[in-house]
Amino acid sequence: MKESQLPKPPYRIIYNYDSGPIFFQKEPVTPEHVDRMVDDVADAGADVLLVCANDQTTCFPSRTWQRFWDGFEEGDMSFFVDVPESRIENRIHWIRQTKRLSAECDYLERAMTRCRQRGIIPGITMRMNDMHGGGEGPKSHMRSRFYQDHPEYHTRCIEPRGYAREALDYAHPEVREHAMTLIREFVEHYDHEVLELDFTRFAFYFDRDDVDDHCGIMNGFMREVRALIDAGNRRIALIPRVASNPGAARQLGFDVEAWGRERLVDGLTVSQFINSGWEMPIDHFRSLVGSDVALYAGSMASGCHWDGLPPDSLALSPELMRGFASGYYGLGADGVNLFNFFTPLNMKPPREPCYATIAELRDPDRLRRSVRRHLITGGAELVETDLPGQVPDDIGKDKSRSFEMVLTAEPEGAEVTARVFFDGANEPEDLWLRIGMHSIGHAHEIQKGPDGHDGKVRPESKPRRSRIAVFPLPHGVIQDGRNEFVLRSENVGTTVLGIDVCVGGESRTAP
Structure with a gap:
């Protein structure tokens, strides 16, 4: 380890706060709202609060980058060229809020100061290639002047x-320098201890192919960031967020093995793009980056998007939160990074996320003894970044399929149940399960499952009327880390929509 670098970050829970929510509220945003934003996360028990400072423009009064409200004049609707009319009212409110707050305080500075006051580690997350504003034209105000003025710096269109x-193409030195300008501002002017470079917002930095060249370019960029941090007077842990698989990350230009070997980073968050991934290969990342780099499993507010069924919200389920964290601790993660945790507040009606459960995620032993639920990943949203969805999967008559789940072994006395969600005419004697070396046998019973025809399914999904095959598991079947599930459909074929494992607390029934 270089003398100037920090030891391995000790954090367990990183909370990633989006660039927009504080500005979406109806009442005028004030410095006191910033304080309360920090207080909510500190009270919940997170170790680090990462405050997102930018999209293509910044939501704080930057000295170097275009600010979100720059160029806006009341009543001038030309500012919203290429923005659908249905979005303009909310955009005006968002712009007014950021501009109003900037007249009273520096949002980022206020948040970092409040973190110090509340004893939570202050951090900044930078979106490295933001492309929010989907469906809007190239002159949308969501596209910065730098982006609009330089179409020659864009990646080619890959549908x-x-x-x-x-997005912006990091093969161009000008694009990399544009990003470095904001990074320098953070490092030189803001009191923070963690800097996340969010390479999953968004995920594309180059055209396809020429992977070795792209990795070489990004390695040089990361060396520049590392040198900037090491030369400064602040001790800042550099923890980028990258795609869910090291191979996928490398194809996108991010050679995490080189980053670990050269100790360019202090940690990594491994994450999907929009939905939580339940089998991300933390162990593979560990083999590449070594033991001195902290690894965090990045969750999303959504638990899963199983085809044709209503989505599960991780942020609304203590059982899912515990299952996600516990499984990754069993696979060797150092902690979790909670992303978009606030989104239930945008539901109609709004729902409060499970802030009270966050502190529980710090203790792997407590999680092992807790009531928890583990899922299987389904419905990849972005094919170059996310895990391939294991479900849905069709199993023919008298055929079998293998699935993988990341789990944590249960304590003595806890009830454990595996449940297979399926769309088919199977009866209990038609479905047979093996987990690793253990033959579980036929299903104990078939229950009615959730229906997906209530308008909550994704538009591209076919609504399902699911059924659930229930398999009680003997003690000692599941193990820490990866678990192989082999499901056989006898007498009739079926479509597997999802699999979960429910673990009860000591002498408690699984949910």
């Missing part, structure tokens, strides 16, 4: 990348 398909 599967969605509305991030024409």
Whole structure:
């Protein structure tokens, strides 16, 4: 380890606060609202609060980058060219809020100061290639002047990348210097201890192919960031957020093995783009970056998007939060990074996220003894970054399929149940399960599952009328880390929509 660098970060719980929510509220935002924003996270028990400072423009009064409200004049609707009319009213409110707060305080400075006062580690997260404003034209105010003035710096259009398909191309030195300008401002002017470079917002920094060249470019960029931090007078842990698989990360230009070998980073957050990934290979990342780099499993507010079924919200389920963290501790993670945790507040009607459960995620032993629920990943949102969804999967008559789940072994006396959500005519004697070396046998019973025809499914999904095969598990079947599930459909074929494992507390029934 270089003498100037920090030891391995000790944090367990990192809370990632989005750039917008504080400005979405109806009442005028004030410095006291910033304080309360920090207080909510500190009271919940997180170790680090990462405050997002930017999209393509900044939400704080930056000295170097275009600010979100720059160029806006009351009544001038030309500011909203290329913005759908249905979005303009909310955009005006958002801009007024950021501008109003900037007249009273520096949002980022206020948040960092409040973190110090409340004893939570202050951090900044920077979106490295933001492309919010999907469906809007190239002259939308969500696109910075730098972006609009330099179409030659855009990646070529690759349709599967969605509305991030024409992001800024980091092959251009000018693009990298543009990003470095804001990073320098953070390092030189703001009192923080953690800097997250969010390479998943958004995920595309180059055209496809030429992977070795792209990795070389980004390695040079990361060396520059590392040198900047090491030369400063603040001790800042550099913890980027990258795609959910080290191979996928490398294809996108991020050679995490080199970052670990050169100790360019102090930690990594591994994350999907929009939905939580339940089998991210933390152990593979560990083998590449070594033991001195902290690894965090990044969750999203959504627990899963199983095809044709209503989505599960991780932020609204203590059982899912515990299962997510516990499984990754069993796989060797150092902690969790909670992203977009606030989103239930945007539901109609709004719902309060489970802040009270956050502190529980610090203690792996407590989580092992807790009531928890583990899921299988389904419905990849962005094919170049996310885990391939294991479900839905069709199993023919008298055929079998293998699935993988990341779990933590249960304590003595806890009830454990595996549940298979399926769309088919199977009866208990038609579905048979093996987990690792253990033959579980046929399903104990079939229950009615959730229906997906209530308008909550994703538009591209076919609504399902699911059923649930229930498999009580003997003690000692599941193990810490990866677990193989082999499911056989006898007599009739079926479609597997999802699998979960429910672990009860001591002498308690699984949910």
